[in-house]
Amino acid sequence: MPTSVVLQIALIGLAKSGIIAMLAIGVVLIYRTTGVVNLAHWAIGLVGVVTYVLLTGETGVPPLLAAAAGVAVSVLAGALAQRVVFSRIGKGEAVTMILIALGVGAFFAAVAQMLLRGQRGEILVAPFLPGETIDLMGTVISASELITILIAVGSAAVLLPWLKRSRSGRALRAVAQNREAAQLAGIDSARYAELAWMIGSGLAGLALLLLIPHSAGAQGGVLSVVHLVPLGSLLLPAFGAALVGGLISLPAALAGSLIFGLVQELLILAPAPISDERDILAFVAITVLLLLRTERFFASNAELEALRS
Amino acid sequence: MLRVEGVDVSYGPIQVLFDVSIEVGEGEIVALLGTNGAGKTTVLRAISGIVGLTSGRISFQDTDITGASPRQIVEAGLIQLPGGRGVFPGMSVRENLEVGGYVYGRDHARRRAAIKAVLEEFPALGDRLDQQAGTLSGGQQQMLSLAKSMVPEPKLLLIDELSLGLAPVIVEQLLGTLRRYVERGVSVVVVEQHVDLALSIAQRAYFMERGSIRFDGPAEELHGRDDLLRAVFLATATDG
Numbered sequence: 305m306p307t308s309v310v311l312q313i314a315l316i317g318l319a320k321s322g323i324i325a326m327l328a329i330g331v332v333l334i335y336r337t338t339g340v341v342n343l344a345h346w347a348i349g350l351v352g353v354v355t356y357v358l359l360t361g362e363t364g365v366p367p368l369l370a371a372a373a374g375v376a377v378s379v380l381a382g383a384l385a386q387r388v389v390f391s392r393i394g395k396g397e398a399v400t401m402i403l404i405a406l407g408v409g410a411f412f413a414a415v416a417q418m419l420l421r422g423q424r425g426e427i428l429v430a431p432f433l434p435g436e437t438i439d440l441m442g443t444v445i446s447a448s449e450l451i452t453i454l455i456a457v458g459s460a461a462v463l464l465p466w467l468k469r470s471r472s473g474r475a476l477r478a479v480a481q482n483r484e485a486a487q488l489a490g491i492d493s494a495r496y497a498e499l500a501w502m503i504g505s506g507l508a509g510l511a512l513l514l515l516i517p518h519s520a521g522a523q524g525g526v527l528s529v530v531h532l533v534p535l536g537s538l539l540l541p542a543f544g545a546a547l548v549g550g551l552i553s554l555p556a557a558l559a560g561s562l563i564f565g566l567v568q569e570l571l572i573l574a575p576a577p578i579s580d581e582r583d584i585l586a587f588v589a590i591t592v593l594l595l596l597r598t599e600r601f602f603a604s605n606a607e608l609e610a611l612r613s
Numbered sequence: 614m615l616r617v618e619g620v621d622v623s624y625g626p627i628q629v630l631f632d633v634s635i636e637v638g639e640g641e642i643v644a645l646l647g648t649n650g651a652g653k654t655t656v657l658r659a660i661s662g663i664v665g666l667t668s669g670r671i672s673f674q675d676t677d678i679t680g681a682s683p684r685q686i687v688e689a690g691l692i693q694l695p696g697g698r699g700v701f702p703g704m705s706v707r708e709n710l711e712v713g714g715y716v717y718g719r720d721h722a723r724r725r726a727a728i729k730a731v732l733e734e735f736p737a738l739g740d741r742l743d744q745q746a747g748t749l750s751g752g753q754q755q756m757l758s759l760a761k762s763m764v765p766e767p768k769l770l771l772i773d774e775l776s777l778g779l780a781p782v783i784v785e786q787l788l789g790t791l792r793r794y795v796e797r798g799v800s801v802v803v804v805e806q807h808v809d810l811a812l813s814i815a816q817r818a819y820f821m822e823r824g825s826i827r828f829d830g831p832a833e834e835l836h837g838r839d840d841l842l843r844a845v846f847l848a849t850a851t852d853g
């Protein structure tokens with residue numbers, strides 16, 4: 305197998321990892337700070353993409369500006385979901401929470417469909433990233449893939465140190481670890497919970513904007529019915545990656561996104577039947593992670609109790 | 614210094630505090646006693662602004678703090694140690710202290726100075742600055758919780774169940790440190806189920822039952838009130 309092909313597949317895998325990572329970071333941030341398993345994450349990112357589609361299609365707004373607007377809409381959608389729905393429901397049974405999250409996801413997916421005014425079939429989406437390909441020592445690399453990887457790495461490189469070292473990042477972690485103690489230290493817990501949702505949702509919007517308008521390479525992308533289903537096809541790997549860290553550890557979620565992105569993509573090179581059953585393997589991996597109750601490795605019992613109650 | 618007047622609190626449709634009035638003077642240690650579910654923690658939460666009042670008034674140093682935000686109350690110098698280990702388990706001891714100084718905002722110098730002063734009172738913590746708080750022993754966590762609450766230089770401390778789950782030796786240590794702060798003018802309200810412990814350090818006591826104050830007076834007087842103390846002893850006895 306020529307190295308150029310392996311490299312190409314690796315790059316596609318890395319770009320996929322980047323997108324999964326941005327989604328997974330949002331899932332972890334939201335779960336850690338507010339205890340919500342955000343199954344609406346995909347849909348919140350989707351409304352950002354739909355905003356982009358509408359702005360570039362109908363009003364001819366420059367694509368980059370439209371993309372920025374899309375991210376902003378996702379941020380608002382996430383803040384809305386937290387403020388109107390999730391902040392008001394006490395932490396009840398896990399099943400109830402999950403149903404509510406699915407409901408919120410269905411709501412946003414319905415809004416997305418409404419905004420597209422029932423356009424059936426597939427909608428062509430113009431890209432906002434350059435469509436050039438670069439030839440690197442015999443390997444053809446697409447600029448959009450490279451930029452996706454850079455943006456993903458950049459997001460993590462900005463977010464993780466901010467969480468670790470800044471006063472507000474520390475405040476957000478405090479709210480996540482002991483909400484009452486944080487409040488008693490003078491930290492506005494509700495505001496920081498909303499901030500976590502906004503950051504996570506913005507990343508979701510960004511991730512889907514890097515994906516959908518570029519899924520067909522230089523020609524752009526396609527928004528189809530498949531994307532409008534609440535549990536989008538990337539939600540599962542995103543949660544899988546987050547589950548590597550028990551929905552709690554960000555570094556582990558990043559490692560997880562490499563597994564569900566890069567490794568999964570590289571499995572194409574594996575002998576059959578492994579290569580054919582890549583998706584099933586992903587499913588199996590997620591089931592194993594759930595059974596392992598990976599959160600035990602990343603948080604004390606006290607913290608886990610606090611998240612559930 | 615602290616005046617709670619005629620406070621009612623409800624959780625939704627259920628009223629849990631009925632006309633509660635409490636006073637704490639400067640440099641005083643006051644005990645708030647009562648059985649489980651008597652409403653002691655709710656009183657503290659109302660004072661700290663975490664829970665709203667349906668009626669009544671709370672004033673601190675002659676300023677009305679009814680309805681003030683938790684942050685404003687912390688900034689005024691009224692700090693609470695919550696029950697059940699008020700530390701951030703995933704953060705180091707140092708980070709916990711830094712969060713304790715959150716209200717210093719961007720005044721990093723002042724925060725650092727306050728933390729340094731606190732560490733002089735808690736040398737054991739100084740040896741473990743980089744240790745994750747969740748890996749500390751129960752007594753050390755409670756010590757950290759106390760230290761953390763001293764970083765914003767409180768004028769009045771509300772302590773919810775200081776001794777819960779701790780060995781008497783450790784509790785004595787904590788009380789010793791607490792007494793030193795009281796000598797410097799910090800007032801304290803201790804909520805305790807351990808009556809003897811509370812009465813050993815408090816000058817005055819309030820006894821609560823089912824959301825109301827049933828007794829208030831000098832601590833020694835409470836010693837003679839078998840009718841009240843029996844309820845508490847029975848409750849703690851059946852708790853095992």
